[in-house]
Amino acid sequence: MKKSILHFILHMMSKMPFWMLYGISDVLYILIYHVLGYRKKIVFRNLRNSFPEKSEVEIQTIAKQFYRYFPDIIVEVVKMFSINKADVERRIELLNPEEVYRHFDAGRAVIGVTAHYGNWELGIHRLSLMTDFARLIIYKPLNNEDINQIYNGVRTRFGATMVPMKQILRHIVRLKNTPHISMFVADQTPMYQDSDYYMTFLNQETLVYTGTERIAKITNSPVVYCHIGRKAKRGHYFCKFTTLVETPSMYADHEITKIHNEFTEQIIRDTPAYWLWSHNRWKRQRKDKA
Numbered sequence: 001m002k003k004s005i006l007h008f009i010l011h012m013m014s015k016m017p018f019w020m021l022y023g024i025s026d027v028l029y030i031l032i033y034h035v036l037g038y039r040k041k042i043v044f045r046n047l048r049n050s051f052p053e054k055s056e057v058e059i060q061t062i063a064k065q066f067y068r069y070f071p072d073i074i075v076e077v078v079k080m081f082s083i084n085k086a087d088v089e090r091r092i093e094l095l096n097p098e099e100v101y102r103h104f105d106a107g108r109a110v111i112g113v114t115a116h117y118g119n120w121e122l123g124i125h126r127l128s129l130m131t132d133f134a135r136l137i138i139y140k141p142l143n144n145e146d147i148n149q150i151y152n153g154v155r156t157r158f159g160a161t162m163v164p165m166k167q168i169l170r171h172i173v174r175l176k177n178t179p180h181i182s183m184f185v186a187d188q189t190p191m192y193q194d195s196d197y198y199m200t201f202l203n204q205e206t207l208v209y210t211g212t213e214r215i216a217k218i219t220n221s222p223v224v225y226c227h228i229g230r231k232a233k234r235g236h237y238f239c240k241f242t243t244l245v246e247t248p249s250m251y252a253d254h255e256i257t258k259i260h261n262e263f264t265e266q267i268i269r270d271t272p273a274y275w276l277w278s279h280n281r282w283k284r285q286r287k288d289k290a
Contacts, residue, residue: 093238099224099241110181114185117264117274117275118228124160137183139163222243224244
């Protein structure tokens with residue numbers, strides 16, 4: 001019953017026009033940043049550790065920009081409950097979809113990589129509309145099953161398939177020798193049992209997922225980065241595809257993981273405000289340091 005009520009409320013809110021939702025976002029910004037101070041300790045610690053070369057004024061500026069953008073993501077995700085195809089296509093411009101299509105034309109599957117940057121959630125809808133081949137979105141299930149079911153239902157509106165991380169091999173075997181794309185959001189924090197590989201990311205020793213690399217090597221599929229950047233106009237984004245690795249079997253262990261994480265880092269360094277700084281990304285230290 002609670003799940004049905006929540007779904008109904010969010011669906012009805014999604015019917016609001018964007019200008020009204022952004023009015024709600026303006027109020028949320030004041031509440032989240034100025035009143036509640038949501039995760040300020042984590043955000044400022046992450047920023048200071050990531051950019052030791054920046055002054056406190058610069059850190060404050062980035063933090064404020066992040067908090068201003070963050071509620072926009074919230075209302076844009078709500079809008080996903082009812083947004084139509086034309087509006088999705090208008091709000092996320094694909095700069096070079098041919099970079100993905102060329103792999104499909106060669107009969108290859110694609111391992112897609114992105115990050116919690118721009119609007120990665122709305123990006124699911126845009127990816128779903130760019131091809132009729134299978135679109136697998138690899139995700140880390142939340143602890144709340146009701147929320148999982150609600151949002152996965154929304155994410156799959158235009159044909160994407162949500163696949164829990166631990167089930168990805170099963171799906172890829174089923175699609176063997178068939179062009180498709182498996183999209184990984186690769187900047188999450190893995191559990192200790194899921195990875196033992198640390199690298200320097202944003203000036204800090206960071207435990208990183210190696211699953212993207214493992215699947216790429218098993219399938220020998222090209223690794224294509226999906227950079228979803230924010231345009232100047234509110235609520236509008238672009239998506240640029242970059243093939244980082246053509247033939248994964250030619251790369252040493254952890255090399256592909258380093259490549260896509262370093263690519264993510266450069267995007268963040270170029271325009272830092274649009275990464276998810278409220279995520280406690282560095283909570284997994286080496287066990288001998290914890």
